[in-house]
Amino acid sequence: MTMSWSDAVTESTRKPTRQPRPSYVPPHLRHSGSSYGYGSSTESAQYGFRSSYTGPGRQPGRAGTARGGRGRGRGGRFWAQQPQNPSPDLNPSDNVSEKFDQLKVTEEDSNGGINFDAYEDIPVEASGADIPPPVDTFHEIDLGECLNHNIKTRCKYVKPTPIQRHAIPVVMAGRDLMACAQTGSGKTAAFCLPIISGVLNNNSLGRSPTRGGAHTVCPTALILSPTRELAGQIHDEAKKFAYQSGVKIVVAYGGAPISQQFRHLERGVDILVATPGRLVDMIERSRVSLRMIKYLALDEADRMLDMGFEPQIRRIVEQMDMPCPGARQTLLFSATFPNEIQRLAADFLSNYIFLAVGRVGSSTDLIAQKIEFVEDMDKRSHLMDHLHSQQANGSHGKPALTLVFVETKRGADALENWLCMNGFPAIAIHGDKVQMERERALRSFKCGSAPILVATDVASRGLDIPHVAHVINFDLPKGIDDYVHRIGRTGRAGNSGLATAFFNDKNQPLAKGLIELMQESNQEVPSWLNEYAEGSQTYSSGGGGGRSQRSGGSRFGGYDFRRSAQSGRESYYGPSSYGYGDCSVGTSAASYNDATVPYGYGNYETIVAGGWE
Numbered sequence: 244m245t246m247s248w249s250d251a252v253t254e255s256t257r258k259p260t261r262q263p264r265p266s267y268v269p270p271h272l273r274h275s276g277s278s279y280g281y282g283s284s285t286e287s288a289q290y291g292f293r294s295s296y297t298g299p300g301r302q303p304g305r306a307g308t309a310r311g312g313r314g315r316g317r318g319g320r321f322w323a324q325q326p327q328n329p330s331p332d333l334n335p336s337d338n339v340s341e342k343f344d345q346l347k348v349t350e351e352d353s354n355g356g357i358n359f360d361a362y363e364d365i366p367v368e369a370s371g372a373d374i375p376p377p378v379d380t381f382h383e384i385d386l387g388e389c390l391n392h393n394i395k396t397r398c399k400y401v402k403p404t405p406i407q408r409h410a411i412p413v414v415m416a417g418r419d420l421m422a423c424a425q426t427g428s429g430k431t432a433a434f435c436l437p438i439i440s441g442v443l444n445n446n447s448l449g450r451s452p453t454r455g456g457a458h459t460v461c462p463t464a465l466i467l468s469p470t471r472e473l474a475g476q477i478h479d480e481a482k483k484f485a486y487q488s489g490v491k492i493v494v495a496y497g498g499a500p501i502s503q504q505f506r507h508l509e510r511g512v513d514i515l516v517a518t519p520g521r522l523v524d525m526i527e528r529s530r531v532s533l534r535m536i537k538y539l540a541l542d543e544a545d546r547m548l549d550m551g552f553e554p555q556i557r558r559i560v561e562q563m564d565m566p567c568p569g570a571r572q573t574l575l576f577s578a579t580f581p582n583e584i585q586r587l588a589a590d591f592l593s594n595y596i597f598l599a600v601g602r603v604g605s606s607t608d609l610i611a612q613k614i615e616f617v618e619d620m621d622k623r624s625h626l627m628d629h630l631h632s633q634q635a636n637g638s639h640g641k642p643a644l645t646l647v648f649v650e651t652k653r654g655a656d657a658l659e660n661w662l663c664m665n666g667f668p669a670i671a672i673h674g675d676k677v678q679m680e681r682e683r684a685l686r687s688f689k690c691g692s693a694p695i696l697v698a699t700d701v702a703s704r705g706l707d708i709p710h711v712a713h714v715i716n717f718d719l720p721k722g723i724d725d726y727v728h729r730i731g732r733t734g735r736a737g738n739s740g741l742a743t744a745f746f747n748d749k750n751q752p753l754a755k756g757l758i759e760l761m762q763e764s765n766q767e768v769p770s771w772l773n774e775y776a777e778g779s780q781t782y783s784s785g786g787g788g789g790r791s792q793r794s795g796g797s798r799f800g801g802y803d804f805r806r807s808a809q810s811g812r813e814s815y816y817g818p819s820s821y822g823y824g825d826c827s828v829g830t831s832a833a834s835y836n837d838a839t840v841p842y843g844y845g846n847y848e849t850i851v852a853g854g855w856e
C-alpha cells in the first residue's frame with residue numbers, strides 16, 4: 244500500500260530514529276554511504292535542543308526570537324552541550340511539523356499519481372490575434388503515434404496540464420508564444436512536445452546539414468536554458484518524449500568537456516539544448532550554425548533576458564545566422580514575466596500569443612508559505628530547529644529533502660560546513676564549484692544521501708527534484724520573482740510543499756511583494772509583516788517592490804504588457820515607445836476559467852483581431 248507523505252511524516256515524527264553522531268567528515272569524503280538521520284555525537288545535539296521561540300515581531304521583543312543564548316560563532320561544540328529534552332512549546336519547528344502533517348504528497352513513482360486536478364480550476368488568459376483553442380487530451384493534438392506512446396508509457400502522463408492544453412495547440416499552429424505558468428506545472432513538455440513533433444514533420448531528421456567546414460551542424464531547434472543543470476534536465480526530458488522517434492537531441496553546456504559534446508553533435512542533432520556561453524563558443528568555432536533554426540525556445544525566459552544574459556542572447560538570436568522572427572518560431576516560457584522583460588522579449592517575437600496560466604509570477608496554492616522573523620545571528624539556530632523537527636520526515640525509507648537558499652557562494656560553503664560539523668548531512672551547490680561537484684551535489688541530494696542542499700540561486704529555477712518537501716529561504720532573495728522560483732522547487736506537479744523564509748529588517752523592501760504573493764495564493768500573512776510593508780513604501784521602486792507594479796497590476800495578474808501599452812495604463816510602457824500606439828485594441832481582456840469556459844476565446848479574438856499586426 245502506498246503511504247502518503249503526510250502519513251509517513253506523522254509516523255516518523257512520532258518515532259524518531261536516533262542514531263549516533265558520526266565524527267566530522269570533511270566534505271570531500273562525505274556521502275560515500277547514506278547515513279541519514281542528522282546524527283550528532285550526543286543525543287542532545289541531535290534531538291534535545293529547542294529554543295524558546297516567542298514568535299516574530301517588530302517590537303523590541305523580537306530581539307529575543309529564538310536566541311536561547313546561541314550565537315553564530317559557537318558552532319558544533321555548543322550544540323553538543325545542549326540539554327537533551329525538547330521543550331515542546333513555542334517552537335517554530337512545531338509549526339513545521341504541523342505543516343508537514345498537512346502536506347498531501349502522493350509518493351507514486353510514476354507521474355500518473357500526480358494530482359494535477361489541483362490545477363483544474365486555474366484561470367487562463369490568452370491574448371493576441373487568432374488564438375488556437377485549447378485541447379483536453381493529448382490525443383486531440385496531432386503529436387503522432389510515437390510521441391503519444393511515449394507520453395503514455397514512458398512519462399505516464401494521463402492528461403495534459405493546463406499550460407500544455409493551451410500552449411501546445413498554439414505552437415502546433417505555428418505561432419510565436421510568450422507563456423507564463425506556475426512553477427512545476429509542466430512547461431517543459433509544453434514546449435518540448437510540439438517542437439519534437441514539428442521536427443518529426445519537418446522531414447529533415449538527423450540530416451544536420453553542414454555549412455562551411457564539414458563539422459558544422461545545423462540543428463532545427465534550439466532550446467536555451469540559464470543553467471547547466473536545467474539544460475541537462477530539459478535534455479533528459481526531451482529524450483524521454485522523443486524515444487525511438489529518430490529525433491536527435493544533444494545538450495551542450497559549460498564546465499563539461501567540449502570535445503565530448505562535439506562528438507555528440509557530429510552524430511547528428513535535430514534539437515540542441517544549450518546554455519548561452521557554451522553555444523556561443525561552439526558557434527565561434529564554426530561547429531554549430533543556427534541558419535536552419537525553425538524553433539527557438541527560451542526556458543526561464545525572463546532570466547535569459549535580464550541584465551545578466553541579455554547581451555549574450557541578443558548575440559545568439561540577432562547577430563549570428565539565425566532566421567528572423569517570423570521565419571522561425573519563438574517560444575518563451577517562465578513562471579514570472581516582469582513587464583520590462585516582456586517589452587524586451589517582444590523584440591524576438593512575431594505576432595505572438597501571450598498566455599498566462601494562473602497569475603503571472605504567482606506561486607501555487609500547493610505551497611504552504613511561512614515567514615518567520617529571524618535576525619541574522621539567529622538564523623543558524625532556527626535552521627537547526629527546523630531540520631531537527633523534520634529529520635525523520637520522509638517515506639519509503641527516504642528522507643524528506645530540504646533545500647536551503649543562501650545569498651552568496653561563500654555563505655553556501657560556510658553553511659554546508661557548519662551543518663556537517665553539527666551532524667546534518669548537507670551539501671552545497673553554487674557557481675564556483677566545478678561542474679562535477681555541482682552534479683555530484685545534485686545527485687547526492689536527489690538520492691537522499693545528502694538530504695539538505697544548501698544552494699545559491701543557481702538552483703532556484705527550473706530544477707525538478709522529486710520529494711523536495713521544504714524550501715527554506717535562509718537568506719531571502721532581493722526580488723519577489725526569485726522568491727517565486729525558489730519556493731517553486733517544492734509543491735511541484737500537483738503535490739504539496741512547504742516554504743519557510745527567514746525575514747528581518749534587511750528584507751523590508753520585499754515585504755509588500757511577499758504579502759501580495761501570499762494573499763494571492765491564500766496564505767496567512769503574519770500581521771507584523773504588514774508593518775514592514777507599510778514602512779516599505781519608500782522602497783517600492785526598488786528591487787523587491789510590489790508585484791502589481793511589475794506585472795501591470797491586474798486583478799488577474801496574467802497581464803500582457805501590450806495591453807498596458809495600448810491603454811496607456813503605465814506611462815513607462817506607453818504606446819509611443821513600443822509601437823503599439825496605432826492599434827485599436829480593446830483594453831478589456833477576457834480571462835477564462837478552464838472549468839467553465841473551455842473554449843472561450845471567441846470574444847477576445849474579436850477584440851484583438853487586426854489590432855496588433
Ligand SMILES: Nc1ncnc2c1ncn2[C@@H]1O[C@H](COP(=O)(O)OP(=O)(O)OP(=O)(O)O)[C@@H](O)[C@H]1O
Pocket residue numbers: 354355357359399400401402403404407424425426427428429430431432577578704705706707731732735736
Ligand atoms: N501532463 C503531465 N502529467 C503528469 N506529470 C507531468 C505532466 N507534465 C509534466 N509533468 C511532470 O511535472 C513535473 C514538473 O514539470 P516541469 O519541470 O516541466 O515544470 P515547470 O512548469 O517547467 O516548472 P518550473 O517553472 O519550476 O521550471 C515534472 O516532473 C514533469 O515530469
